[in-house]
Structures are given as structure tokens and as C-alpha cells.
Amino acid sequence: MNESLAIDLILRHGKISRADISREIGLSKPTVSSVVSRLLELNLIREIGPGENAQGRKATLLQLNQNALFVVGIDFSVKKSRVALANLNGDIVAQSTLGMNESGPESYMARLADHVTAVLQQYQLDWNVIHYVSFGVPAVVTPETGTTSFMVDELEAFKPFLSQPYLNRLFPANVILENDVNLSALAEYRYGVARKAPIFSYLSLGAGVGSALMSDGVLYRGSNGAAGEIGELLSPSGVKLEQCLSAQYIKNETAKYRELSDKLCCYGHQKFVDELFALVAVEDPEAVKVIREYGHFLAIAIQNLCVMYDPNIIVIGGSIGRHSDVLIPLVRPFLTKFLPVTPKLSGTELGENSVVIGAVGLAVKRSFDFIKNNLLVQES
Known part of the structure; x- marks a missing residue:
């Protein structure tokens, strides 16, 4: 118990002296000395040399041994x-x-x-x-x-x-x-654009589509671990949104335009998507049509997500979602029209990692x- 408290304190401070551990946890100095000795024996912490406490006296600082495991x-x-x-x-x-x-x-x-x-x-x-x-x-x-x-x-x-x-x-x-x-979602909450957001959703768009829901840093899984499987929702035509938001859908829509299809036919999955969005950036009319239609289905998915979960922020990632700079402007007017309050929409800060x-x-x-x-x- 005492060792766990000491580990938590060292993690929170980064480096700390025995005297400061004693003060913050409320343990006697002999008890703290015993606790620290045990943690040193287990190679979980290490001494990193002198620091200065409030009285100006040198004190040996303790730090997590990050390479213990x-x-x-x-x-x-x-x-x-x-x-x-x-x-x-x-x-x-x-x-x-x-x-x-x-x-x-x-x-x-x-x-x-x-x-x-x-x-x-x-x-x-x-x-x-x-x-x-x-x-x-x-x-x-x-x-x-x-x-x-x-x-x-x-x-x-x-x-x-x-x-x-x-x-x-x-x-x-x-x-x-x-x-x-x-x-x-866990990564964006801890390190990325959704740091400490009370309620947020991560929406991944790529080979498939899925979302994660978090409240106060805890994932909401549902009773069977399937919460957030937004691709299972139905579009207005009765087709699953998975079929309207996947990379395969984009390829199928692109194939309807011969000239556009010829421009992209030699590319693999990720390069295909990236080049299509590059064509949107230069206002290729056929590419714009494909992504505008995709944006329509994306807006429906996000609108449903907002109604069900009311997040502060939705982070968009995945091999298609990495182009959030194009997708978000397509989606925002739809959300503003149909939702009383719209969440912040953002691309992922951590990208493919x-x-x-x-x-x-x-x-x-x-x-x-x-x-x-x-x-x-x-x-x-």
C-alpha cells in the first residue's frame, strides 16, 4: 500500500526527495526510508543526485526507473x-x-x-x-x-x-x-487534440468506419463492447453507413467518372485516396462531386453521433479522415442547420500513429x- 502511494507520488512529480514523500503521504521518515529501499531493490526507482528542498539543503532525489520494464x-x-x-x-x-x-x-x-x-x-x-x-x-x-x-x-x-x-x-x-x-481515442485524450475533454468522440474513416466514445477519460463500451459502431447505422436509403463511408465506396463512386478513374487507376489504397483529395484541392469537378457526396453521408453519421452522445469535440482520423481539412467544411453547414448545438470538429493531432x-x-x-x-x- 505504502509502496503504491510512493510510486504514484514519484510519477506525479517526476522527481522527489524522501522528505517530500514523507510530508505529502504523511508517513514517518523511517517508514519512507523502508519503502524507498524496497522500491530501489525492485529496480522500480533510482536515485538521480541532489536537489534542493524548501530549506535549501541538498536532498537526494528519486525518479521512476523508466527502463525497469x-x-x-x-x-x-x-x-x-x-x-x-x-x-x-x-x-x-x-x-x-x-x-x-x-x-x-x-x-x-x-x-x-x-x-x-x-x-x-x-x-x-x-x-x-x-x-x-x-x-x-x-x-x-x-x-x-x-x-x-x-x-x-x-x-x-x-x-x-x-x-x-x-x-x-x-x-x-x-x-x-x-x-x-x-x-x-485514448491517445488523443491523453496526448492529442482532445486532451482532458469531458465528453468526446473519435471518428475513424478508412477501410471501415468506427467511432469511440469517451466520458471523463473513460471509454464507453456498451454491454457487448460494440458502442460506437456507427457504420451499422442506416443511411436514408436503408444502406449501412459503413458502405457509404469506406474507402471502397470512394473507389466505387470514382469509377463512375471515366476521366477521374483513369487518373487514379494505377494507385494503391492510400495513394488513391490522397491523390483524389489532391484533385479536390485543385477543384477537379469530378473529384469534387465524389467527395461532396461522401461529405453528405459523413454529415449524417456525425449528426447521429451528436444526437446520441452530445460530445464537446469530435476528432476525425483514419486514412480518409486525415483529410479533415477538406471534410470538416463540407460537414459543418449541415450540422449547423440540424443541430441546436454543434461540437468542435477537429482532425487528429497524432495522425497515423x-x-x-x-x-x-x-x-x-x-x-x-x-x-x-x-x-x-x-x-x-
Whole structure:
């Protein structure tokens, strides 16, 4: 108990003396000395030299040993997996990507595990200092079972392999499985444009569409983990919004215009989207028509989200949402017309790294939970 309080205090202050710990927690100096000695033995904190307290006397300062444990965050997406290695401060010390290939899901997962091991070895680390591997996946995750549903179509074959039981066998560490949009929301709340926003939503537009809902820093999951699956809402024509807001919809609409289609036909998914928006920027009439129609469906989705959740801010991200500078002006007039109060609309501050940053942040939190609930309890 006392060790947990001391750890929390060190985290809050960054660096602090034994005397200041004693004052703030209200423990006697001998008790604090014992607590600090135990934390030093466990290699969880370190002494960093003298500082000055209020009386001007030198005091040895204590700081978290950020390299006592490490975590791995993985953004598992349609085209590639982003891997990040981070310390207990959440500082990313190594990043790497592993592209998809034609070898099949089981083979790819084995390659991914080997790839993560190689990243650790490159940083001269073993798995014994990795307590958590956190996965962000484009699917609904049921926390109780660690299984997925509503996986994006392109990754449907991976569904049996993106489950908690399978991943726990594959990686020699505790595995966290979380929806990728939820992780983006956690990252934007802690580090990005939605810092400390009381109520906000993260809307991801890409291969699929999804949203995450947060209130006072806590994710709202619903009874089955599917809250925020805005793509399941119906458009006025009775078609799911998922079909009207995905990258495939944009490609289908583009194909209706021969000249525009010819300009973009040689590009892959992300380049296709980026070049289409580049054409909008130079007022290509066919490109403008496609994105204006897309903006209509996006406005319907956001209007529904506002009516249901009434957020302070909606952050728009994803491979399509990265072009929020074009999309937001299309959406705002519609919202102003049909909503009594419109939320702030913003592009993501963290960009394509939001999922892996959120994965790292969640793994760091779980690591501290482990330290407090297991390691310190055993040592007390």
C-alpha cells in the first residue's frame, strides 16, 4: 500500500526527495526510508543526485526507473502492422513495420511474433522485461472472452488468430486486445487534440468506419463492447453507413467518372485516396462531386453521433479522415442547420500513429497495475 502511494507520488512529480514523500503521504521518515529501499531493490526507482528542498539543503532525489520494464504496442491494420517498443514513461524507443504478404494468416502471425522478438533484440532486450503486448485491431473486441467480431472484411481470415487465447500462446507476455479506434481515442485524450475533454468522440474513416466514445477519460463500451459502431447505422436509403463511408465506396463512386478513374487507376489504397483529395484541392469537378457526396453521408453519421452522445469535440482520423481539412467544411453547414448545438470538429493531432500510441499507453497502465497489485503486494 505504502509502496503504491510512493510510486504514484514519484510519477506525479517526476522527481522527489524522501522528505517530500514523507510530508505529502504523511508517513514517518523511517517508514519512507523502508519503502524507498524496497522500491530501489525492485529496480522500480533510482536515485538521480541532489536537489534542493524548501530549506535549501541538498536532498537526494528519486525518479521512476523508466527502463525497469518495457511494453510493446501493435497497430494491426489491413496493409501492415506497426510495432512500437516503449518504456514505463510511455516513451517509444523503437518502431518498425511488417507488411502483409500472401503467406496466409497463421504464417503472418508467426512472422509478426518473430519480428517483435527481433525488435527487442535490436534494443538488447529479452522477453522477461516485457509484461504486456497491446494489440489494436479493426474489430469489436469482447473484453470478457478476448474474441473479436465485426472484423473489417479485408482481415476476416485473421479472425481466429486475433483472439486473446491465440495471442497469449503466440507471445511470451500478457496480451491486451483492444479495438483500434478505442486506442486512438485514448491517445488523443491523453496526448492529442482532445486532451482532458469531458465528453468526446473519435471518428475513424478508412477501410471501415468506427467511432469511440469517451466520458471523463473513460471509454464507453456498451454491454457487448460494440458502442460506437456507427457504420451499422442506416443511411436514408436503408444502406449501412459503413458502405457509404469506406474507402471502397470512394473507389466505387470514382469509377463512375471515366476521366477521374483513369487518373487514379494505377494507385494503391492510400495513394488513391490522397491523390483524389489532391484533385479536390485543385477543384477537379469530378473529384469534387465524389467527395461532396461522401461529405453528405459523413454529415449524417456525425449528426447521429451528436444526437446520441452530445460530445464537446469530435476528432476525425483514419486514412480518409486525415483529410479533415477538406471534410470538416463540407460537414459543418449541415450540422449547423440540424443541430441546436454543434461540437468542435477537429482532425487528429497524432495522425497515423494514434493507434500504436494508444496501445503503448494502455500497456503502460496495465504494467503499473501489475506492479501495484502483484509485485508490490508480494514484497510487502
